[in-house]
Amino acid sequence: MAQVIADKRDVDFVLHEQLHVDALSQHPEFAEFNRKVVDMIVTEARGLAVKEMLPTLRPGDEEGCVFDQGAVHTPASFKRAWRLLQDGEWLAPARDPRWGGQGMPETVAMATREYLSGGNMALFLCAALTHGAAHLIEIFGSESQKQTYLEKMYQGRWSGTMLLTEPDAGSDLGALTTSAVKNDDGSYSISGNKIFISSGEQDLTENIIHPVLARIDGAPAGSRGVSLFLVPKYHVNPDGSLGERNDVFCTGIEHKMGINGSPTCSMALGGKGRCIGTLLGQENRGLAAMFVMMNEERLMCGWQSLANASSAYLHALDYARTRVQSALPGGDGKPVAIINHADVRRMLLNMKTYVDGMRSLLYFIAYCEDRKRISTGDEEHYQHLIDILIPVAKGYVSDRAVDVCNTGVQVFGGYGYTREYPMEQLLRDVRICGIYEGTNGIQALDLMTRKITLDDGALFAELSEEIRKTIAMARETSRSAFLAERLDACLNDLADSVSQIRERLTRPDERLRVMVAASPFLEATGDLVMGWMLLWRATLAERALATGARKKDAAFYTGQILAAEHFTETAMAMITTRLQVIRESRGIALDIPEDAFGGK
Numbered sequence: 001m002a003q004v005i006a007d008k009r010d011v012d013f014v015l016h017e018q019l020h021v022d023a024l025s026q027h028p029e030f031a032e033f034n035r036k037v038v039d040m041i042v043t044e045a046r047g048l049a050v051k052e053m054l055p056t057l058r059p060g061d062e063e064g065c066v067f068d069q070g071a072v073h074t075p076a077s078f079k080r081a082w083r084l085l086q087d088g089e090w091l092a093p094a095r096d097p098r099w100g101g102q103g104m105p106e107t108v109a110m111a112t113r114e115y116l117s118g119g120n121m122a123l124f125l126c127a128a129l130t131h132g133a134a135h136l137i138e139i140f141g142s143e144s145q146k147q148t149y150l151e152k153m154y155q156g157r158w159s160g161t162m163l164l165t166e167p168d169a170g171s172d173l174g175a176l177t178t179s180a181v182k183n184d185d186g187s188y189s190i191s192g193n194k195i196f197i198s199s200g201e202q203d204l205t206e207n208i209i210h211p212v213l214a215r216i217d218g219a220p221a222g223s224r225g226v227s228l229f230l231v232p233k234y235h236v237n238p239d240g241s242l243g244e245r246n247d248v249f250c251t252g253i254e255h256k257m258g259i260n261g262s263p264t265c266s267m268a269l270g271g272k273g274r275c276i277g278t279l280l281g282q283e284n285r286g287l288a289a290m291f292v293m294m295n296e297e298r299l300m301c302g303w304q305s306l307a308n309a310s311s312a313y314l315h316a317l318d319y320a321r322t323r324v325q326s327a328l329p330g331g332d333g334k335p336v337a338i339i340n341h342a343d344v345r346r347m348l349l350n351m352k353t354y355v356d357g358m359r360s361l362l363y364f365i366a367y368c369e370d371r372k373r374i375s376t377g378d379e380e381h382y383q384h385l386i387d388i389l390i391p392v393a394k395g396y397v398s399d400r401a402v403d404v405c406n407t408g409v410q411v412f413g414g415y416g417y418t419r420e421y422p423m424e425q426l427l428r429d430v431r432i433c434g435i436y437e438g439t440n441g442i443q444a445l446d447l448m449t450r451k452i453t454l455d456d457g458a459l460f461a462e463l464s465e466e467i468r469k470t471i472a473m474a475r476e477t478s479r480s481a482f483l484a485e486r487l488d489a490c491l492n493d494l495a496d497s498v499s500q501i502r503e504r505l506t507r508p509d510e511r512l513r514v515m516v517a518a519s520p521f522l523e524a525t526g527d528l529v530m531g532w533m534l535l536w537r538a539t540l541a542e543r544a545l546a547t548g549a550r551k552k553d554a555a556f557y558t559g560q561i562l563a564a565e566h567f568t569e570t571a572m573a574m575i576t577t578r579l580q581v582i583r584e585s586r587g588i589a590l591d592i593p594e595d596a597f598g599g600k
């Protein structure tokens with residue numbers, strides 16, 4: 001039977017041949033995660049995703065969530081799937097076993113997330129947010145907050161959310177108006193309204209713990225006056241049992257184009273004047289703390305995107321192998337499976353290159369987390385790589401995932417547009433990844449105005465150094481050496497553009513003009529990072545073929561080399577031109593008078 005979430009051979013390749021994840025088990029931290037254990041974990045996750053989560057994907061979309069007098073009912077099939085996620089301890093696989101985690105490497109956890117999110121993105125979103133909220137408590141919480149919440153959240157008995165967005169504070173969180181007043185006992189009374197809160201209310205867990213951004217009365221305006229609070233749906237008694245209902249209620253849910261199994265809630269805090277929360281971290285340092293969770297969820301957008309794109313590719317591939325339509329030009333006149341048609345092959349190879357590259361990138365970032373954890377001395381280097389790659393993993397990857405799912409619809413022809421096949425849902429669902437956790441426009445600005453300028457350009461320099469290691473490795477091969485030269489030339493071009501952008505950003509009259517090109521710059525950087533990942537893969541494949549691969553493996557490795565060659569002569573070939581356009585851009589979008597846009 002055809003695979004439908006992620007190609008097992010490719011997941012194995014990234015884990016074992018590209019990142020050598022079992023070598024991590026030489027460190028005491030990960031001693032028990034040898035290859036056998038890693039394979040067992042991934043097989044378990046795959047089984048759960050395919051057998052239990054995938055069957056809830058379509059019913060979850062059709063049934064959606066129902067709001068009823070403050071309560072929210074999730075799709076019926078989600079209850080069992082959530083319980084299985086809990087039973088299998090899939091919410092916090094990489095966290096400390098002391099708090100209910102499994103202590104596995106992030107790289108392995110990434111493979112489990114790809115499968116589980118691919119099984120049902122809307123349901124697994126609740127698990128991912130629960131992990132993020134609990135991790136926030138683990139990092140910034142007091143001992144008492146950790147004891148009260150952590151284990152139950154990592155176990156999935158209680159869930160977690162993030163309450164940031166307000167009607168007038170979306171991209172600009174510093175504009176939020178939710179307020180907090182300190183009580184005599186050290187707690188805070190919170191009041192305000194939040195919107196678009198994923199799983200703000202649901203019927204899967206006994207309690208819901210809300211990290212909430214609010215401003216303490218008298219705090220400075222803007223982002224410097226924002227604090228972070230923990231607001232549980234039910235207060236927790238000293239013995240850990242559930243106490244009184246807190247004054248935080250869902251007032252309605254959104255009707256959306258996708259992830260319909262995930263309730264997107266409007267939340268009223270303190271409507272009756274009795275919403276009590278505790279400070280998480282320090283006063284007025286809330287936004288910085290919240291960024292830890294936001295960065296985690298930005299990566300989540302990356303792996304959600306990967307999972308949907310990968311599913312779309314595998315479905316399209318399977319369909320193209322079986323759908324017979326039209327004869328080949330110059331052939332025997334008999335209709336053939338559409339995989340034989342040039343344009344369909346182009347579409348499939350485009351999809352494959354992006355999916356492969358995205359998988360390598362997302363797993364590599366997780367691998368950097370692991371290296372950070374076990375390293376002595378080069379933690380900062382790995383953190384720098386993670387920091388500069390996050391806008392690419394979130395912004396670029398989610399945009400490409402939409403393209404991949406869209407191409408998947410096209411491969412199916414008219415059937416892709418119907419609800420008979422999963423393609424249209426994959427496309428609708430994945431579209432959110434470019435919007436939440438900071439829109440892709442904000443990711444592009446983050447890359448251009450912060451990440452490439454931080455530490456006097458150290459992050460970009462370290463990324464370049466990492467890419468050059470792959471280029472050097474590829475130069476040792478016969479076939480990929482040519483690709484290495486192309487990537488090297490693009491990297492030099494990108495470095496020139498980075499210098500020019502940094503210089504323009506220092507000039508007040510130019511700063512806004514160069515920002516017009518932020519998204520194209522993210523695209524060019526993302527294409528280069530994809531090219532890097534694909535070259536890395538091709539080099540390993542070429543080496544494996546040279547040492548005599550088995551027949552089935554030979555086809556896999558040939559696919560790696562051809563994918564890298566295809567990407568080099570399509571997307572990568574455009575990088576130089578794109579960068580030139582960015583360098584020469586005058587930012588005309590700033591000059592057009594508002595009236596000249598028309599429409600009035």
Ligand SMILES: Cc1cc2nc3c(=O)[nH]c(=O)nc-3n(C[C@H](O)[C@H](O)[C@H](O)COP(=O)(O)OP(=O)(O)OC[C@H]3O[C@@H](n4cnc5c(N)ncnc54)[C@H](O)[C@@H]3O)c2cc1C
Binds near residue numbers: 172195196256435
């Ligand atoms: C399904 C769903 C689930 C969500 N879940 C959560 C959640 O759990 N918790 C939560 O707090 N929020 C959540 N959100 C909210 C989400 O994070 C916001 O919608 C997002 O951050 C954008 O904010 P906004 O909608 O107010 O758009 P706006 O901020 O109004 O942005 C509109 C457009 O303007 C652009 N823009 C804005 N500012 C700038 C700028 N400075 N420079 C350039 N361009 C700019 C944006 O890129 C965008 O294209 C969710 C949203 C959805 C749809």
